[in-house]
Amino acid sequence: MTTPTPPLAELLDRGAAFLLRHGVPPDEARAQTELLAGEVLRLPPLTLTLHRAERPSPEAVAALRAMLLRRARGEPLQYILGRWPFHDVTLRVTPAALIPRPETEGLVERVLAHPRWRDARVVTDVGTGTGAIALALAHAAARQGLGKTFLAIDLSPAALALARQNAADLRLGVTFLQADGLSSLPPASCDLIVSNPPYIPSAQVDALPAHIRDHEPRLALDGGPDGLDVIRQLILDATLALRPGGCLFLEIGEDQGLAVRRLLDRAGYTAVAVARDLAGHDRYAEGALP
């Protein structure tokens, strides 16, 4: 005779306690357990409470246990779930690319609110990773009935393969290109260039929390000795790739506002601005070509 599996309520309590013992913060352990249980049971996490008394199948219990073990070993929740919402789209996420962050949704919002958004014909996302920025913008353009061409560039073939899959899932038309920054674009070919480039100084990458350092691609994080290697190059190359009046939008590190403002000023951009994220940190920089 097989012993019955515990009721869902007990599994959730045990799962949260297990994650807590393995260093997941108290305010996240319960929510993460519920997200994993929701994934296994194919139920929206908010409805789990309606099923508290039910006993999941032994297969479901084993699947949840395996996921909790991966999480306890430090793997990010998003990679275990395999998909994650970003702005108005849901993306596949794998260790091939950075997990899209809420701050980057703020970058998308800045582009959508910009006066040049509506009439821009060619929009380029540099360092596309999962495709997050290009796909969120392409989704918004489709909803607004705006015809635009979207180009998404990355140096990493693995990230591009994932981004292509996301574009196919979402049925959004984006052209993907493997290249080093803007180096292979014809002059004056873009109206808007958007990028969340790697911007963490190399020496700080090793000091990042293990769930980031050991699981997300170093190419997505490491911005060179002062974190500005890719940003510096983008600011210069965008002066060629943008059409007159075109705009560059960047996500930056919280202590890079002053340096990036200077780089934009020196490269001849107008309407240079640095803006803060919801936490009050300098996070976005932008400029327009005269």
Ligand SMILES: C[S@@+](CC[C@H](N)C(=O)[O-])C[C@H]1O[C@@H](n2cnc3c(N)ncnc32)[C@H](O)[C@@H]1O
């Ligand atoms: C911080 S991640 C951003 C990913 C995605 N745009 C997002 O916001 O979630 C930076 C991305 O830039 C790519 N990358 C790094 N250096 C690059 C370069 N020189 N040219 C093109 N892409 C680059 C990395 O592979 C990575 O996908």
